[in-house]
Amino acid sequence: MWNYNKKVMDHFLNPRNVGEVENPDAVAEVGNMSCGDALKISLKLDDQGRIADVKFQTFGCASAIASSSALTELVKGMTLDEASKVTNRDIVNVLGELPEEKMHCSVMGMEALQAAIADYKRKHGEKVDETTEDDGDHEGRIVCHCFGVTDAKIRKVAKINNLHKAEEITEYTKAGGACGSCLDKIQEILDELWRPGTSEHAQPAATPAEDFEKLSLVKKVLRVQDIIDREIKPVLERDGGSIELVDLNGNEVQVRLQGICATCPNSKLTLKRFVEAKIHEFISDKLTVVEA
Amino acid sequence: MEKENKVIYLDNNATTCVAPEVFEAMVPYLTELYGNPSSIHHFGGQVASKVEEAREKLADLLGAGASSEIIFTSCGSESDSAAILSGLSICPKRSKVVTTKVEHSAVINLCKELERKGYHVSEIPVDAKGRLDMERAREMIDEDTAVVSVMWANNEIGNIYPVQELAEIAHHNGALFHTDAVQAVGKVPMALKDMDIDMLSLSGHKFHAPKGVGALYVKRGVRFHPFLIGGHQERGRRAGTENVAGIVGLGKAAELAKEHITEENTRVKALRDQLEAGVLASIPSVRINGDPASRLPNTSNISFEYIEGESILMLLDLDHICASSGSACTTGSLEPSHVLRAMGVPYTAAHGSIRFSFSRYNTEDEVKFVLAKLPGVIEKLRGISPYWKNHQG
Numbered sequence: 314m315w316n317y318n319k320k321v322m323d324h325f326l327n328p329r330n331v332g333e334v335e336n337p338d339a340v341a342e343v344g345n346m347s348c349g350d351a352l353k354i355s356l357k358l359d360d361q362g363r364i365a366d367v368k369f370q371t372f373g374c375a376s377a378i379a380s381s382s383a384l385t386e387l388v389k390g391m392t393l394d395e396a397s398k399v400t401n402r403d404i405v406n407v408l409g410e411l412p413e414e415k416m417h418c419s420v421m422g423m424e425a426l427q428a429a430i431a432d433y434k435r436k437h438g439e440k441v442d443e444t445t446e447d448d449g450d451h452e453g454r455i456v457c458h459c460f461g462v463t464d465a466k467i468r469k470v471a472k473i474n475n476l477h478k479a480e481e482i483t484e485y486t487k488a489g490g491a492c493g494s495c496l497d498k499i500q501e502i503l504d505e506l507w508r509p510g511t512s513e514h515a516q517p518a519a520t521p522a523e524d525f526e527k528l529s530l531v532k533k534v535l536r537v538q539d540i541i542d543r544e545i546k547p548v549l550e551r552d553g554g555s556i557e558l559v560d561l562n563g564n565e566v567q568v569r570l571q572g573i574c575a576t577c578p579n580s581k582l583t584l585k586r587f588v589e590a591k592i593h594e595f596i597s598d599k600l601t602v603v604e605a
Numbered sequence: 606m607e608k609e610n611k612v613i614y615l616d617n618n619a620t621t622c623v624a625p626e627v628f629e630a631m632v633p634y635l636t637e638l639y640g641n642p643s644s645i646h647h648f649g650g651q652v653a654s655k656v657e658e659a660r661e662k663l664a665d666l667l668g669a670g671a672s673s674e675i676i677f678t679s680c681g682s683e684s685d686s687a688a689i690l691s692g693l694s695i696c697p698k699r700s701k702v703v704t705t706k707v708e709h710s711a712v713i714n715l716c717k718e719l720e721r722k723g724y725h726v727s728e729i730p731v732d733a734k735g736r737l738d739m740e741r742a743r744e745m746i747d748e749d750t751a752v753v754s755v756m757w758a759n760n761e762i763g764n765i766y767p768v769q770e771l772a773e774i775a776h777h778n779g780a781l782f783h784t785d786a787v788q789a790v791g792k793v794p795m796a797l798k799d800m801d802i803d804m805l806s807l808s809g810h811k812f813h814a815p816k817g818v819g820a821l822y823v824k825r826g827v828r829f830h831p832f833l834i835g836g837h838q839e840r841g842r843r844a845g846t847e848n849v850a851g852i853v854g855l856g857k858a859a860e861l862a863k864e865h866i867t868e869e870n871t872r873v874k875a876l877r878d879q880l881e882a883g884v885l886a887s888i889p890s891v892r893i894n895g896d897p898a899s900r901l902p903n904t905s906n907i908s909f910e911y912i913e914g915e916s917i918l919m920l921l922d923l924d925h926i927c928a929s930s931g932s933a934c935t936t937g938s939l940e941p942s943h944v945l946r947a948m949g950v951p952y953t954a955a956h957g958s959i960r961f962s963f964s965r966y967n968t969e970d971e972v973k974f975v976l977a978k979l980p981g982v983i984e985k986l987r988g989i990s991p992y993w994k995n996h997q998g
Contacts, residue, residue, distance in 0.1 A: 315915075325919065331989050346992060347952035349913065349932065349941065353991040370991035372956075374915035374932070378989060460939070483939070490939030578723060 317375060320409045324379035329386050332368045339436065341428035344421055348460055348487065350377040352425045354385070358433075362392050369425075376415040383407040384422040393430050399423065400473045401485070416485040420470055456498050459491035467502050477503055497551070525597045534561050540595045541568070545588055549574055556588065559605035566592060567605040580604075613971045616927045617811075618760050618788060618904060618962035623854070624813040630857040631815070634850040642847055643838065652849055659856025666859040667805065667822055668796035676821045676829075676842045677852050681787040682711040684806030684821035685754070687832035687843070688783040689715060691823075692752030692804070693724065694830040696781070699751035701725040703780075705737060705766075706947035707759055712785055713943070716754075729755070734896040735764045735948045743774055750780040757789035757805075761931060761944040761960060762895035763904025765793060772801035781827065787811055787819075791862035792869050792901050803827045809851065813964070814858035818851030865965050873963050874902035876972050880961060881905050883976040888983050892954055894945060903963040906931070908954035911993040912986040917959055920982040926975055931958040953992070 317325070337355035344351035350373030359365035367389055369381040383404050388396045401419035405411055411419060434440070453465025470476065470485045479499040483489045489496040528536065538558050549556055554574030560567040568588065570580050577583065589602040614622070640649035642656050657672070664672040678684045689702060689712070704716055706728045716726045727745040730738050737755070746753055753775040758765045772782035783804040789795075791812035797805065805822040809815060823829045823842070835844025884891055884907055894906040909917060914932025921928060931942030932955075940946070941955035950958070961975075987993035 325916070326923075328989060342991065346911075346956065349939065349952075349956050351991060370989060372911065372990045372992055373913050375919045377913075378916060487939045 318409050321379045324382040325375040328382040330368045334366050334368045339429040339433035341425050343425045352381050354425045377418040380418040380422045413484045417487050457488035457495045460487040462486050462488035544591045564600050566602045569605050613926045615961040616929050617964040620810045621813045623815050627854045627857045631850040631854040659852045662856040663859040666863045670798035676839045678819045680819045681808030684819050685711045688804040691830040692781040695828045696751035701750045703727045703745045703753045705729045707944045735762045746774050746778050752781050754783040757784045757786035758901050760788045762906045763901035764896045765899045809855040812862045814855040818855045870902045877905050880972050887980045905961045909957040909983050910954050911990050912957045916986050924978045929960050932956045
């Protein structure tokens with residue numbers, strides 16, 4: 314049972330601006346039936362370039378219908394420039410609130426509006442910034458294959474709504490909401506996005522293999538410990554396991570797997586494919602990892 | 606016919622009302638008769654005899670060979686977990702569980718957990734009507750199979766599955782057979798003493814007993830390893846002080862279910878059929894999901910194409926009509942029902958699926974009321990849907 318507020322129920326029960334605008338200046342359709350919701354909007358501008366008429370059709374739940382209805386009320390009278398700045402937060406503000414699990418409905422509204430604006434620009438020979446406004450690097454690659462959500466969309470929605478957890482991204486974009494196999498990847502994207510100081514890749518710099526060889530034993534141990542703490546342990550801990558460095562003997566890194574890893578039948582694979590791979594990546598491929 | 610404020614409850618596969626007779630039977634055990642059935646004194650002992658009486662009534666409903674085959678539990682999920690885990694622990698040399706793609710999450714998620722622990726799980730697929738692929742079942746059930754767990758009747762579409770045949774296949778391969786009969790009990794006549802079913806799960810609140818009480822049937826001679834460890838209750842097979850009031854209620858509900866099982870298959874079935882016929886006659890682009898040849902008498906699963914289930918339920922709710930949906934949105938999950946997807950029901954229809962499930966407390970007036978309201982609801986939502994317009998050309 315969802316607790317929709319009165320405003321959401323009002324927009325659901327009495328949706329504004331349902332239908333299709335005649336001779337529209339722009340149309341857009343986002344979502345599809347297999348994903349469970351879809352929104353089609355069409356709009357017409359007046360002489361001053363303001364949105365004179367906008368209509369919607371929605372396939373979806375009550376909050377999808379309410380979000381679409383709210384969107385049309387919100388943007389009527391706006392110029393396309395003004396409309397391009399509308400985010401899902403503005404839609405939520407019109408409605409008062411939406412259940413967290415339904416935030417993706419408001420995001421769908423924002424996307425439909427932006428797609429309609431892009432459609433208008435395309436029709437009028439204007440350059441279309443396919444990459445969304447503040448995510449100028451690329452169109453994005455698909456992270457969630459179940460719902461076709463890109464990393465660019467994840468970053469964008471995260472920034473607008475100040476999201477830090479993968480589960481929140483699921484509520485806002487559906488990404489990770491089906492098989493769930495991309496949730497770790499989504500978290501990585503978020504961690505990178507919100508890493509303090511810089512949005513650039515802030516991976517620990519890899520030490521060239523020769524340099525590592527020249528380090529004193531103490532510094533070698535500290536270096537291995539650092540990589541274990543930063544790159545390896547957090548990943549294992551997410552699955553209920555852990556790891557500790559026992560010794561460094563020549564090129565042999567001796568570790569002890571703990572928690573669920575200690576009894577996991579795949580621990581040998583974890584050791585080689587993950588732990589050793591990380592050690593090779595960040596320190597030196599001359600090192601081998603063994604269980605102490 | 607107008608029943609503006611009365612709830613029309615057509616969600617009986619989710620839960621049912623507690624029958625007034627059941628409530629009445631329970632009251633003494635929530636008030637003056639609070640003794641512990643394990644006590645040696647007469648005050649507790651009289652309670653123990655009521656627990657045994659309930660066990661006999663339930664055994665009678667199931668057509669079990671003896672009441673000692675019944676273990677009281679807290680719910681259907683507990684019974685499912687207890688049965689499957691027991692099967693695995695008494696057949697340690699076998700590492701496989703065979704189940705279906707359309708089980709209740711109580712079994713599906715347990716099996717997923719077992720897979721993570723290294724067991725093999727095979728899921729029998731279904732066809733477009735939700736019927737099990739028995740040929741694949743025969744291939745999957747093998748000498749490595751410890752437990753075969755197949756629901757007696759499906760909660761979403763109501764399909765009744767050939768549990769006796771599957772039990773025979775399981776036994777032929779030396780495996781145990783368990784069935785989640787939560788939806789079947791009280792609707793499908795049972796004679797377990799003449800069947801090969803080793804273990805059967807049931808839940809009280811699906812047939813007018815309260816929530817929080819269930820049972821597991823374990824056939825005499827089948828070894829059982831307890832799930833809940835502790836005291837000697839239930840002859841050492843399920844620890845924990847008995848939910849006496851719940852058990853007494855379950856016994857009463859079993860007695861009533863036996864009395865009414867013919868009615869479930871005649872009058873209640875007729876209500877369901879009347880609803881389906883009315884919907885098909887008054888609303889275009891609908892499909893009935895499930896196997897019309899082998900289905901629970903009380904369950905109807907209908908897809909209203911081009912619209913989404915949560916919206917339908919919300920509008921029905923305004924008229925105090927309670928149903929449920931296989932749509933993604935209703936649960937907060939983002940995927941539509943695994944049952945409908947396993948059947949290959951197109952997403953377009955899966956998202957707009959509504960389950961109406963009846964009980965003996967429903968009336969013909971209620972069906973008429975629903976049939977008066979439903980076409981308007983569907984039309985309103987289709988008026989908003991972009992696909993309906995396309996479909997209309």
